[in-house]
Amino acid sequence: MPENTVYVYLNGKFTPDEDAKISVRTHALLYGTSVFEGIRGYWNEEENRIYIFRMKEHYERMGRSCRIMFMEMPHSVKEYCDITVELIKKNKPRTDTYIRPSIYKAGTSIGPKLSDNPDGTIIFTTPLGQYVDIHKGLHVTVSNWRRLIDCTIPPRAKIAGSYCNAALIITEAKKSGFDEAITLTERSKVGEGSAMNLFIVRNGKLVTSNITDDILEGITRDTIIAMAEDLDIPYEIRTMDRTELYICEEAFFCGTGAQVSPITRVDHRPVGEGKPGPIAKKLQDLYFDIVRGKVDKYKHWCTPVDIG
Numbered sequence: 562m563p564e565n566t567v568y569v570y571l572n573g574k575f576t577p578d579e580d581a582k583i584s585v586r587t588h589a590l591l592y593g594t595s596v597f598e599g600i601r602g603y604w605n606e607e608e609n610r611i612y613i614f615r616m617k618e619h620y621e622r623m624g625r626s627c628r629i630m631f632m633e634m635p636h637s638v639k640e641y642c643d644i645t646v647e648l649i650k651k652n653k654p655r656t657d658t659y660i661r662p663s664i665y666k667a668g669t670s671i672g673p674k675l676s677d678n679p680d681g682t683i684i685f686t687t688p689l690g691q692y693v694d695i696h697k698g699l700h701v702t703v704s705n706w707r708r709l710i711d712c713t714i715p716p717r718a719k720i721a722g723s724y725c726n727a728a729l730i731i732t733e734a735k736k737s738g739f740d741e742a743i744t745l746t747e748r749s750k751v752g753e754g755s756a757m758n759l760f761i762v763r764n765g766k767l768v769t770s771n772i773t774d775d776i777l778e779g780i781t782r783d784t785i786i787a788m789a790e791d792l793d794i795p796y797e798i799r800t801m802d803r804t805e806l807y808i809c810e811e812a813f814f815c816g817t818g819a820q821v822s823p824i825t826r827v828d829h830r831p832v833g834e835g836k837p838g839p840i841a842k843k844l845q846d847l848y849f850d851i852v853r854g855k856v857d858k859y860k861h862w863c864t865p866v867d868i869g
Contacts, residue, residue: 568651570644570684572667573635575651578685586669588678593722595665596626599817601689602649602658602866603852611649611658612854612863616642618780623662626718631675632664635682642864645684649866652686659689659817663721691820695845698825698837699740699814701754703803704730708744708752708775716775724756731755741814743806743827746775751801757816758782761809762833762840767796768809774800781815784862788844788851791858811838813845821845 569581589595598619602611620638627634636644645660652658667681693699706729709716714723734742734755743759744752751770753759758779760769767789772778789796806812810833812824821844823837832838837845851859 567686568648570648570682572681572683575648581683581685583667583681583683584669587665588668588670589663589665589681589721591671592666592673593720593725594630594673594675594678595663595721596623596630596632597661597663597719597721598623599719600645600660600662601817601852602654602660602686603854603863604654604656604658605853605855608854608865609868610854611654611866611868612852613645613649613660613866614852615780615784615862616645616660616864618783620662622778622780623664623719626720627664627680629715629718630720632666632680634664635680641684646864646866648684648686650869653868654686654688655868656688657690658686660684660686665721689818693741693814693819693822695820695822696837698823698832698835700826700829701741701743701824702734702737702739702828703806704734704742704744704755706730706733706742706744707747710747710775711773717772717778719777727755741824745803749803750774751803751806752776753779754814754816754819757814757819757822760785760813760815760841761801761805762811762838763805763809765795765810765840767794767840768801768805769796769798771798771800779816781817781820784848784851785815785821785844788847792843792847794840794844806832809833811841813837813841821848 567578662684668678753776814822823841
């Protein structure tokens, strides 16, 4: 193979990207019946290696999504981790990298049923820098679109078809001149961003929505909570009202894509002083040291992959 060949893992084989193909009749394509994860690998120039952040937890969550969707993971969590490390070694990225594993309904019959429908696996990697501007602060809006609820398409599962909801939310926000959007639940309580979790700061305390408020059970959200505990930053997990977004001192998104992204305006109202706040900045600085394997206390979250 040429030296610059990019590989994809497809149903048991490492395959050159241009040769990785599935049928146009694939059930997941026709009905959105796949679950996925977004995992980041962070390039550490000094050590000439990629650190994959919280890979095990991502594959564990993918297993939970599979259970919801009547799917079976063809490999164990450990096997998926080993496959991902091998894929990174084959592709030799020397930049921050996005890893996208998917379990998909691979049958080719017409009809949306999930049973009697085989499951396939795809994992690919691609360079990924900043998903949103993480430095200057985001101007966001409260979306007119509601987040999906647990008894329709459950948001705690990363189901591909449910991201049509996210697509409508972010597209409308951007066409209206905003950087991102915050969703409300069916009960008109604060949910999360279009595809990321949300924290605000009230009276010096971090606040984030309950996992029963129709949000993704975010791994980066869990990371922020653990960091807050270690930094002695008080926090609470509770339902939030929309107007709290207008009177909070700070706000920020978090997620694999968003990382830690301060919000400085909501619906044309400044958040706090209208610039990234000290708590978000403190968490952001520590987060980027952690994910590049620079903080010994958190190295158990980081899987090193040496790039030859």
